[in-house]
Amino acid sequence: MPYLIPESPHHTRYEVKKSQFTGYAAPASSREQAMDFLAALRQQYPDARHHCWAYLLGPPAAPVSVAMNDDGEPSGTAGKPILNVLQHNNVGDVVIVVVRYFGGIKLGAGGLVRAYSAAAQMTLESLPTRQLVKQTTLKVETDFRHEQFVRHYVEQHQGDILQTHYQQHVVIELSLPDESIDELFSLAGSMGFTVRSD
Template identity: 35%
Template structure:
């Protein structure tokens, strides 16, 4: 799994008319199927009486083929949701959702025309989309002496770790999150500064 990827930082709307049909494309941050359903509900309220509300989403990192989905919402099979999803996949952006609202204008576009129409707004929007880097961190913990705490926290900061909790008992237990690529190097340096007495533990599921 990648340690980081781009995600949308703002919603974007692209509106265009294609052969008298009105297409309104929304691109936004989306982390689950539940979020895409909620967005659909809101958009249907804002844009009532449209002919179709097609969607596609990638709820996790851009290469995750499980946490994604799409819907043609009554358009011919494969003419809307699937090409929308393919467009999102090509952008290499994670946690992204897209909904395209269509008001039918009386002219049938055919399957090929629909594929192009439902992809058009997204392709335009993705070139303008504001994104930010999401850093994936993995949970870890370690126990150190009070006298070691300053050096340990300095080392964690060097590896872009985020200290989430400090438990002060007989010794100090630190709970933190760190990019996966630094896990081995962190333990090597912990051993170096403590003559081998310090070692971080990480969730085996990760």
């Protein structure tokens, strides 16, 4: 099932009763990536009162892993509302950190839940995303005269050239969206180069 992933890091600011809630979202395909993003924000805003976060790895409908943290806010008032927003949108492989600067007026548990939810929702709604396309790694062995054709085909179909080895033939390791693979195999047959998936 295709789903959306963040295209680039993004942030929005939300203010309530002089407290500032800045939501930061970024791509994260592993716990390490999510924790690195959190660590960078802690370093950037060491004076903030709280750095509350949640992440969702894999497809939103059936995540591989989820986690959250209230970072000193009353239990269940920050990490859970952020995670709740993540679980009700079609965006996966994502981390959201809400950085809070306290404005001097207590919001109460209900107020905190609403503020963290709103900050996460605003950030996610305006987050630039792209469709995650399943890709497969292939090896193409071709003579030199078809190398440019193969490179052009991969570029046209939003694939990636991973590496190229030059021997008697050119061996190109590439990744290609699954829906473009059959066509490459049939072109290989008619043009005389070989494609294999290891």
